[in-house]
Amino acid sequence: MDKIILNKMDPKFKDDIVSQPGAEFFTRCFTCGTCTAACPVAEVHDEYDPRKIIRMAILGMRKEVLSSDVLWMCSRCYTCYALCPQNVKFTDVISILRDMAIKEGYIPKERLDQARELDKKLQSIRCKIIDNKLHPNQENQENVKKSIEDELNEKW
Numbered sequence: 001m002d003k004i005i006l007n008k009m010d011p012k013f014k015d016d017i018v019s020q021p022g023a024e025f026f027t028r029c030f031t032c033g034t035c036t037a038a039c040p041v042a043e044v045h046d047e048y049d050p051r052k053i054i055r056m057a058i059l060g061m062r063k064e065v066l067s068s069d070v071l072w073m074c075s076r077c078y079t080c081y082a083l084c085p086q087n088v089k090f091t092d093v094i095s096i097l098r099d100m101a102i103k104e105g106y107i108p109k110e111r112l113d114q115a116r117e118l119d120k121k122l123q124s125i126r127c128k129i130i131d132n133k134l135h136p137n138q139e140n141q142e143n144v145k146k147s148i149e150d151e152l153n154e155k156w
């Protein structure tokens with residue numbers, strides 16, 4: 001694990017986040033881990049951990065947080081939002097972090113629209129798979145395969 005060098009931290013980072021509508025209670029996080037335990041993305045991706053993202057942001061790890069690929073893994077399902085005992089509203093916080101990553105030049109500005117579009121397509125694929133499980137049919141299965149292939153060939 002990389003060392004955390006405190007004098008390289010940006011103490012203003014948390015204030016910049018808190019000043020955004022939706023993130024007012026973000027520093028109330030007391031690292032209980034409820035969000036991570038309930039998160040469907042954390043369940044399948046070892047590096048995705050909402051509690052850790054909040055901790056890093058509170059510590060002032062601006063560059064590490066805003067340049068991280070994990071910012072784009074959240075499916076914005078609102079599970080953590082509903083369960084958080086401190087009303088941290090992580091789903092809003094992650095949107096704010098994505099906006100900041102774009103505004104501060106860590107990633108291209110097209111990424112936000114691409115991420116929204118990708119989430120929509122993934123939900124559509126998910127519905128098609130469920131439909132196919134409930135009503136197996138060759139045509140539906142081919143559609144699912146094609147949607148997945150098309151998405152894999154899309155560039156970010």
Ligand code: SF4
Nearest residue numbers: 029031032033035084
């Ligand atoms: S559930 Fe809320 S308080 Fe608990 S770790 Fe997650 S954000 Fe922090």
Ligand code: SF4
Nearest residue numbers: 039074075077078080
């Ligand atoms: S909104 Fe994002 S971080 Fe929260 S539970 Fe859903 S996928 Fe996980």
